[in-house]
Amino acid sequence: MTAAAALLERDVPVATRVLTLPEHTIEIVSDSGEGAQKCGQIFGAVCAKMGNGVWTVEIIPAEIQPPPRIAEGASGIRIRFATGPVTNWGDQTDLVVAFNEQVLVGRHLLGALASDAIILLENSWASNPDPDIKAAWDQALAELSGYGYRIIEVPMEEQCLTVDDNPRKGKNMFALGMLAYIYDRSLERIEEQIAYAFRRKSEAVYAKNVALMRLGYGWAAANLDFRIEIPTTPPQQALVVMNGNEALGMGALASGMELCAMYPITPATSVSHYLAEVFRKFGGILHQAEDEIAAAGVAIGASYAGKVAFTITSGPGLALKTEFIGLAVMAETPLVVIDVQRGGPSTGLPTKVEQSDLLAALVGQPGDAPHVVMAPATIEECFHSVVTARQIAETFHTVVVILSDANLSTGVQPFPRPQLRKEWLAPELDLSPVEEGRRPYEWDPRMGTSTRPVPGQPGGMYTLTGLSHDEASKVAYDAGIHQHSTTMRSRKIAVLQQTLLRPAIYGDHEGDLLVVGWGSTKGAIEEAIDRARAEGLHASSTHLTFLSPLQPGLKEIFSRFRKVMTVEINYSDPPGEPFITEENRRRGQLAMLLRAQTLCDVDCWTRVPGEPLRPGLIHAAIRDATIGLAGGRA
Amino acid sequence: MTSHCAILPIFDDDEREFALNDYEAGMPRWCPGCGDHSVLTAVEKLLVAEQLKPEQTVFVSGIGCSSRFPHYLKTYGFHGLHGRALPVATGVKLHRPELEVFVVMGDGDCCSIGAAHWIHATRYNMKMVALLLDNSIYGLTKKQTSPTTPQGFKTNTQPFGTPLPPLNPLTTTLGTTNVSFVAQTAEWIPAHLYATIRAAYRHPGFAFVRILQRCPMYTEGLYNETVKNPGMVELLVHDDGVVPPEIDKIYTNRITHDPSDLDSARRLAEYSDRIRLGLFYRNENRARYDLLVRPPKVTSSERIALLNEELDHYAI
Ligand SMILES: Cc1ncc(C[n+]2csc(CCOP(=O)(O)OP(=O)(O)O)c2C)c(N)n1
Numbered sequence: 015m016t017a018a019a020a021l022l023e024r025d026v027p028v029a030t031r032v033l034t035l036p037e038h039t040i041e042i043v044s045d046s047g048e049g050a051q052k053c054g055q056i057f058g059a060v061c062a063k064m065g066n067g068v069w070t071v072e073i074i075p076a077e078i079q080p081p082p083r084i085a086e087g088a089s090g091i092r093i094r095f096a097t098g099p100v101t102n103w104g105d106q107t108d109l110v111v112a113f114n115e116q117v118l119v120g121r122h123l124l125g126a127l128a129s130d131a132i133i134l135l136e137n138s139w140a141s142n143p144d145p146d147i148k149a150a151w152d153q154a155l156a157e158l159s160g161y162g163y164r165i166i167e168v169p170m171e172e173q174c175l176t177v178d179d180n181p182r183k184g185k186n187m188f189a190l191g192m193l194a195y196i197y198d199r200s201l202e203r204i205e206e207q208i209a210y211a212f213r214r215k216s217e218a219v220y221a222k223n224v225a226l227m228r229l230g231y232g233w234a235a236a237n238l239d240f241r242i243e244i245p246t247t248p249p250q251q252a253l254v255v256m257n258g259n260e261a262l263g264m265g266a267l268a269s270g271m272e273l274c275a276m277y278p279i280t281p282a283t284s285v286s287h288y289l290a291e292v293f294r295k296f297g298g299i300l301h302q303a304e305d306e307i308a309a310a311g312v313a314i315g316a317s318y319a320g321k322v323a324f325t326i327t328s329g330p331g332l333a334l335k336t337e338f339i340g341l342a343v344m345a346e347t348p349l350v351v352i353d354v355q356r357g358g359p360s361t362g363l364p365t366k367v368e369q370s371d372l373l374a375a376l377v378g379q380p381g382d383a384p385h386v387v388m389a390p391a392t393i394e395e396c397f398h399s400v401v402t403a404r405q406i407a408e409t410f411h412t413v414v415v416i417l418s419d420a421n422l423s424t425g426v427q428p429f430p431r432p433q434l435r436k437e438w439l440a441p442e443l444d445l446s447p448v449e450e451g452r453r454p455y456e457w458d459p460r461m462g463t464s465t466r467p468v469p470g471q472p473g474g475m476y477t478l479t480g481l482s483h484d485e486a487s488k489v490a491y492d493a494g495i496h497q498h499s500t501t502m503r504s505r506k507i508a509v510l511q512q513t514l515l516r517p518a519i520y521g522d523h524e525g526d527l528l529v530v531g532w533g534s535t536k537g538a539i540e541e542a543i544d545r546a547r548a549e550g551l552h553a554s555s556t557h558l559t560f561l562s563p564l565q566p567g568l569k570e571i572f573s574r575f576r577k578v579m580t581v582e583i584n585y586s587d588p589p590g591e592p593f594i595t596e597e598n599r600r601r602g603q604l605a606m607l608l609r610a611q612t613l614c615d616v617d618c619w620t621r622v623p624g625e626p627l628r629p630g631l632i633h634a635a636i637r638d639a640t641i642g643l644a645g646g647r648a
Numbered sequence: 649m650t651s652h653c654a655i656l657p658i659f660d661d662d663e664r665e666f667a668l669n670d671y672e673a674g675m676p677r678w679c680p681g682c683g684d685h686s687v688l689t690a691v692e693k694l695l696v697a698e699q700l701k702p703e704q705t706v707f708v709s710g711i712g713c714s715s716r717f718p719h720y721l722k723t724y725g726f727h728g729l730h731g732r733a734l735p736v737a738t739g740v741k742l743h744r745p746e747l748e749v750f751v752v753m754g755d756g757d758c759c760s761i762g763a764a765h766w767i768h769a770t771r772y773n774m775k776m777v778a779l780l781l782d783n784s785i786y787g788l789t790k791k792q793t794s795p796t797t798p799q800g801f802k803t804n805t806q807p808f809g810t811p812l813p814p815l816n817p818l819t820t821t822l823g824t825t826n827v828s829f830v831a832q833t834a835e836w837i838p839a840h841l842y843a844t845i846r847a848a849y850r851h852p853g854f855a856f857v858r859i860l861q862r863c864p865m866y867t868e869g870l871y872n873e874t875v876k877n878p879g880m881v882e883l884l885v886h887d888d889g890v891v892p893p894e895i896d897k898i899y900t901n902r903i904t905h906d907p908s909d910l911d912s913a914r915r916l917a918e919y920s921d922r923i924r925l926g927l928f929y930r931n932e933n934r935a936r937y938d939l940l941v942r943p944p945k946v947t948s949s950e951r952i953a954l955l956n957e958e959l960d961h962y963a964i
């Protein structure tokens with residue numbers, strides 16, 4: 015008899031042990047379409063609202079509708095929450111709610127479960143009339159029993175059928191109720207959050223979901239012998255909680271941009287889903303173009319005619335926008351391009367995180383096309399990066415690419431509520447006449463920038479061209495003019511670079527190892543640095559927000575460490591692989607860039623696991639990298 | 649002065665009067681005898697006749713001989729990428745609906761590399777004039793086959809003759825959902841050319857005009873016979889059509905065609921022995937994307953208030 019079955023036999027509430035812990039990581043996993051993500055989103059939002067640090071990340075199978083009950087089909091969500099701030103998804107899961115044993119096996123095989131994980135497992139499969147299902151269940155449970163997991167069988171389907179005759183629709187709320195009980199979450203807040211999640215559905219739908227949630231709560235109260243307390247600290251300041259794509263969308267609203275042209279592509283699309291709901295009332299247009307090329311063209315046409323516009327995409331779409339990005343650089347038309355990176359090349363891993371578009375974003379355009387590339391590292395930075403990108407694009411009449419990724423896109427984290435400012439918004443168009451004799455590309459050698467008259471301005475008429483052109487925008491094949499205009503387009507980037515801050519160092523300003531990261535890996539890298547330093551390793555890290563231009567001071571900072579190593583979610587040849595030598599080794603993309611820019615021997619540790627980097631793995635890489643360095647272990 | 653949009657007339661009490669030299673910029677660099685010259689002349693005539701404010705007018709083009717067009721005008725211009733004029737024009741019009749937008753494309757530009765945009769721009773039906781300068785060849789890159797090159801015609805990429813029959817830009821456009829204006833004219837009949845472009849300009853939607861254009865450099869002779877012999881041309885005539893009286897005596901082959909009749913338009917647009925010029929189709933009541941998606945004007949303070957409300961939903 016399983017433990018849970020034994021528990022069920024009692025009709026008196028079981029004695030409850032309460033464990034108080036600084037943090038816990040949970041997962042809800044199911045076949046796709048069973049609402050596990052919604053359950054986790056609600057739970058995560060409530061944790062954040064009650065004052066826990068939270069990071070949630072969605073577990074998305076590659077197929078939209080994988081067959082049911084297969085290990086690779088695991089769909090769901092991980093929520094890591096703590097008394098203090100949480101900056102990444104952590105290493106392994108401490109508690110899992112699984113709607114079938116196969117998706118559980120999937121997570122087990124990926125090493126996602128802590129060795130002592132508590133598992134709440136739907137047990138209707140055990141008595142399924144289909145002998146194959148029954149056999150699969152038996153085999154899976156036999157396999158899983160060899161580890162230290164505590165498996166608690168839960169009659170979710172049986173329970174849910176008392177409220178809803180479609181059990182596939184109700185388990186997620188039942189699970190939410192169980193979690194609410196285990197972690198003692200405020201039911202009032204949970205119900206508020208359910209109401210928000212189902213705000214477009216009827217009152218009856220809301221009522222049914224609440225009933226299911228309460229059923230799960232009651233079942234857990236009657237049958238579980240433990241509760242877990244993750245103490246909350248009520249937030250000291252106003253916070254908001256959202257995912258990275260919502261933050262990008264809201265950042266766009268805060269930047270005052272009025273036109274977004276896009277073509278649907280995972281994992282970028284949900285930015286436009288968000289904007290589609292609200293943009294119009296902000297005076298904006300979300301244009302779903304016929305393809306990514308058109309989307310870039312529409313955005314550039316709008317920018318040329320007025321306020322900076324933007325386009326949102328992921329890797330394959332970025333490739334298609336290449337020619338237009340080159341045109342915007344050449345014509346000095348401001349443009350913001352958001353690339354929510356996924357695994358590549360080609361269609362790659364559409365739903366999974368990777369940081370492999372860096373070089374394509376930097377130098378993907380044929381010809382010399384200097385422009386700006388920046389990468390938010392947190393959900394909060396997703397918001398602010400769009401405001402900054404708009405301002406840089408307008409100030410320097412250039413293209414700004416924002417590299418987010420699939421980890422940030424669905425990751426949810428609370429952050430200080432932005433205090434909105436009018437200066438963030440694109441100013442109203444100035445359609446006053448252009449002074450007599452003023453030419454559109456009168457490059458100012460101090461800034462490299464030029465005039466950019468806007469249609470509607472009398473006296474400013476000119477024909478923008480992607481051909482090499484002189485100050486009057488006249489097509490010019492003269493070598494001197496091409497040299498000069500190319501210099502000016504490059505100078506803008508140098509001028510911007512001089513205004514940037516040196517990157518902050520996390521940890522000591524000198525030591526054995528400096529880890530350099532960019533984008534969504536920041537939280538995991540810094541957690542790994544904390545662990546390494548706690549063991550006495552002399553490791554620090556720095557995280558680059560700007561990739562083009564690079565922030566100042568890198569060479570000098572690097573010189574204070576015995577070794578510099580990037581950590582990135584892209585491919586590099588691991589040393590020691592067959593055929594790999596120091597000479598032919600392909601390195602991580604940031605490492606290539608830093609080596610070229612600083613002439614320092616920058617090493618790299620990179621992986622493409624199709625999931626965010628776990629701090630534990632980075633920690634291990636830091637240990638390996640510091641072996642034999644002079645400072646060594648303290 | 650015509651303005652199709654009531655938003656923000658900038659010079660309300662504008663007393664300026666525009667003459668030809670307010671629109672002309674520089675000497676066109678097309679070959680002597682190139683049909684693009686006549687199109688430019690007709691367009692300049694339209695700008696003067698309609699008194700379009702140079703600063704309120706934008707010519708968007710792609711890449712090709714024909715796409716040099718905006719450089720020869722003193723309006724705003726956007727000489728962008730090969731095949732991509734229509735998306736750029738779409739962006740200009742969506743963001744700045746008060747601007748007058750003209751698009752100039754070559755046959756390679758519009759019907760080959762930019763074909764996807766052509767279909768969709770037709771369906772968006774935004775207010776703009778789209779001029780297809782169709783010389784049946786790639787001019788700028790020196791005589792490669794274009795989608796409209798006649799079957800058998802020898803080019804540098806198909807020296808033994810173009811194997812396939814040409815694509816028909818008229819039937820393609822007429823076959824697209826939400827099409828609202830399709831006309832065909834020829835640059836060597838200036839009166840017809842001008843009247844057609846003017847009708848296109850006055851159309852409240854996407855006005856597609858295919859202009860048969862001579863390229864003496866690479867398709868010399870293609871239209872020699874047609875130019876010399878008006879009998880090879882057939883004019884579509886109707887009270888609602890485009891029929892400049894000046895050519896009454898010369899072009900006597902006529903077919904009465906009601907431009908509201910789409911079926912008949914599609915039939916007449918098929919290639920035949922004679923070249924048919926005139927207004928094939930016009931429908932002023934088609935859905936217009938630019939009007940449908942136009943957002944309200946929102947002030948900075950309103951934006952901030954709205955965003956604060958939005959943040960409230962996500963507040964802890
Ligand atoms: C992406 C891209 N591919 C190819 C070219 C080369 N190219 C320039 S113009 C042109 C074709 C021009 O033909 P058409 O559009 O008919 O214009 P025309 O010169 O005949 O007026 C080509 C292939 C280019 N500029 N860009």
Ligand code: SF4
Pocket residue numbers: 677678679681682683684713714783787788862863864865866
């Ligand atoms: S090559 Fe043909 S289309 Fe181009 S300018 Fe010369 S005549 Fe005109």
Ligand SMILES: [Mg+2]
Pocket residue numbers: 712754755756781782783784785786787794
């Ligand atoms: Mg051509």
